[in-house]
Amino acid sequence: MLMSDDLLYQLALTLVPNIGDVQAKILVQHFGNAHFIFKASKSMLEKTEGIGAIRAKSIKDFTDFDIAKKELDFILKFNITPLFITDDAYPKRLLNCYDSPTFLFYKGTADLNAQKMVAIVGTRTNTDYGKQFTEKLVAELAAQNIVIVSGLAYGIDAIAHKAAVKNELPTVGVVGHGLDKIYPAENAGLAKDMIKNGGGLLTEFFSGTKPDKHNFPLRNRVVAGISDATIV
Numbered sequence: 001m002l003m004s005d006d007l008l009y010q011l012a013l014t015l016v017p018n019i020g021d022v023q024a025k026i027l028v029q030h031f032g033n034a035h036f037i038f039k040a041s042k043s044m045l046e047k048t049e050g051i052g053a054i055r056a057k058s059i060k061d062f063t064d065f066d067i068a069k070k071e072l073d074f075i076l077k078f079n080i081t082p083l084f085i086t087d088d089a090y091p092k093r094l095l096n097c098y099d100s101p102t103f104l105f106y107k108g109t110a111d112l113n114a115q116k117m118v119a120i121v122g123t124r125t126n127t128d129y130g131k132q133f134t135e136k137l138v139a140e141l142a143a144q145n146i147v148i149v150s151g152l153a154y155g156i157d158a159i160a161h162k163a164a165v166k167n168e169l170p171t172v173g174v175v176g177h178g179l180d181k182i183y184p185a186e187n188a189g190l191a192k193d194m195i196k197n198g199g200g201l202l203t204e205f206f207s208g209t210k211p212d213k214h215n216f217p218l219r220n221r222v223v224a225g226i227s228d229a230t231i232v
Helices: 003-013 021-031 034-039 042-047 052-061 065-077 092-096 128-144 156-166 185-196 215-225
Strands: 081-084 103-108 117-120 147-150 171-174 200-203 229-231
Touching: 003 021, 003 034, 003 065, 003 081, 003 103, 021 034, 042 052, 092 215, 103 185, 117 128, 117 156, 128 156, 147 156, 156 171, 156 185, 171 185, 171 215, 185 200
Parallel strands: 117 147, 117 229, 147 171, 171 200
Antiparallel strands: 081 103, 103 200
């Protein structure tokens, strides 16, 4: 089977109604890969612990492969790195989260399994002291060969990313939307600098996904989950 076929089924798995990240992980562990999940019989799916009749029916009734194909085209066109939960490059620390994302989209070159990864996050309305402290902290971490992780938001997040770029540290921005846009738009230039500096942008959301409020708690678990420590 071609790599693009694998990706198509992996993307489709994330779209199946009633199948969240927890159930997807169970299915992948049981069947080995996404393609086998879709090819499995309804009775085999029903017998899988944690799946049952309703979820098995959702898998067998799934027909929205066109949505997955559209996302696959986006990945290929814009050189996005796809990271399925079983891939070697998938951030291994994140697997400790019971609801780790089934699929991640990554634009960049920073190693998401680097030896040392530290998240620095904070208020969007920072004080001057907060700005100075964050910049000093990142400068002091520069000697430790650390990857700085944050959420590319206004305030402390952006300050941490900028300080990392200034100190030539790779920095990864985890975003709560698709990689077809940057939110907030004012950080688009910063995002480009981060990628150019050996960092990257990471998300679990399909292209076209807007930065809705309910996406940010999901984003935050990835920020913390890929890091050894989170400094707030």
